[in-house]
Each structure stands twice: as C-alpha cells, then as structure tokens.
Amino acid sequence: METGSPDDAGTAGTAGTAEATGRAxxxxxxxxxxxxxxxxxxxxxxxxxxxxxxxxxxxxxxxxAGVLPALFLDPxxxxxxxxxxALLAWGWVMLERNWRSWRYAERADDLLISRxxxxxxxxxxxxxxxxxxxxxxxxxxxxxxxxxxxLHTAAAATDATIPGLDPAEAERLxxxxxxxxxxxxxxx
Numbered sequence: 001m002e003t004g005s006p007d008d009a010g011t012a013g014t015a016g017t018a019e020a021t022g023r024a025x026x027x028x029x030x031x032x033x034x035x036x037x038x039x040x041x042x043x044x045x046x047x048x049x050x051x052x053x054x055x056x057x058x059x060x061x062x063x064x065a066g067v068l069p070a071l072f073l074d075p076x077x078x079x080x081x082x083x084x085x086a087l088l089a090w091g092w093v094m095l096e097r098n099w100r101s102w103r104y105a106e107r108a109d110d111l112l113i114s115r116x117x118x119x120x121x122x123x124x125x126x127x128x129x130x131x132x133x134x135x136x137x138x139x140x141x142x143x144x145x146x147x148x149x150x151l152h153t154a155a156a157a158t159d160a161t162i163p164g165l166d167p168a169e170a171e172r173l174x175x176x177x178x179x180x181x182x183x184x185x186x187x188x
Contacts, residue, residue, distance in 0.1 A: 037105030037112055046164025047099040049144045051092060058088040104162050109184070111151070111177065113160050123160045128184030129153045133177045135170045149173050 066081020097117045105112040113123040132152040141147060147170035148163045165173070 037107050039103040039105045039114070042099060042102045042162075042164045043146075043166055043169075044099075045144045045146050045166075047096060049140065049146060049164070050095050050099070053140075054088060054091045054095060058084045058091065062088075099164075102163070106173075106176070111160075113162060125151050125153060125160050126184070127177065127180040129155070130177060130181035133174045133181070135167070135174050137167065137170075147171075149177075151177065 062081045062084035065084055066078045069080070070076075070078035094117075098115075101117050101120075102113075102115045104114070109128075110124050110126045113125070115121055130151055130153055134150050134152075135147050136150060137147040141164075145166065146164050147167040148161055149165060149170050150159070150161045152159050162170075162173070
C-alpha cells in the first residue's frame, strides 16, 4: 500500500493534515468553538399547561358549537363541533413545536433567548443593561409548579421573558442575572 492512498486516509495521515492546516482533528474535544452557548430548554410542565388550556377552551367551544345545538335542534347541527376538534388536533402538535423552540443560554457577557418555529427570534440581553429581573407566577402556573422570569432593560425593545421554568431555576436565574448585572454596570 502506498502513502497517501484512499485506504489509509483515516489513519496516521489525518493528524498530520490537521496540524498542517492549523485546525484540530475532528476527534479532538477542543475542536468545538469556545463561544458556542450551552442552550437550556424549557421543562415539560409548560407544554402540559398549554395543552390543558387548549383542551379546556376548545372543548367548551366544541360543546357550544355542536353538541348543544344538536340536542335542542337537530342531530345534523352537531357538524360545527368538528371544526373546534380539528383545531384541537392541530393546536396539540403546534404547541409542542413551539415549546421545543424556546431555549435560553447564559454566556459570559449576555443572556440569549431563542424562540419561534416559522419566524425564529433570538434576543440578546447584555447583563450590564439589565435594570430589573423579576419572577412571576400566576395561580395556574403555581398549580403546575411553573414560574416566568422577566428581564427589563432601559430599552423596551430588549425586554425579554422566559416562561415556564421551575420556580427554583427561576429564582436561581434571577439571582445570577442580578448579580452579573450589578457587576457589569458597576464600571459605568
């Protein structure tokens, strides 16, 4: 077998090629970019909450649109109940896609929040620009063990919210962001 043949492309020649080009070998763990954020998704409790609300509201609409007229008028009037049920099936799938699209990442100088299925939106909130970080939780959210973190900055366009977090994670994130915000704004 001669040197440089396709048969030995994955062996000893690979390391030399990586060194010669100045790039790390693909199996090298340090080959990943160092600025790549570590994304954190939302807990499944938010998905369960949103699906429950979908079932409740569209279930009531199906009853009002189809079942009640069918009872009092004619059974043919039950057909309008199919539309809310079709919306329920479509919404069930869309809620999961939306839930999967939400994520956040803490970097050295800022917080990234990414969301959206069709239109991706990524918000970057620098720690030094944060003025207020608050944790909110309504009665339904508390029942499901969820809380939201809302970030306020001087510019209204960069205000951001992370919904559906575990309360302990929301409080940890609030404390960390407040601490980093104070440290970054101290130099101004």
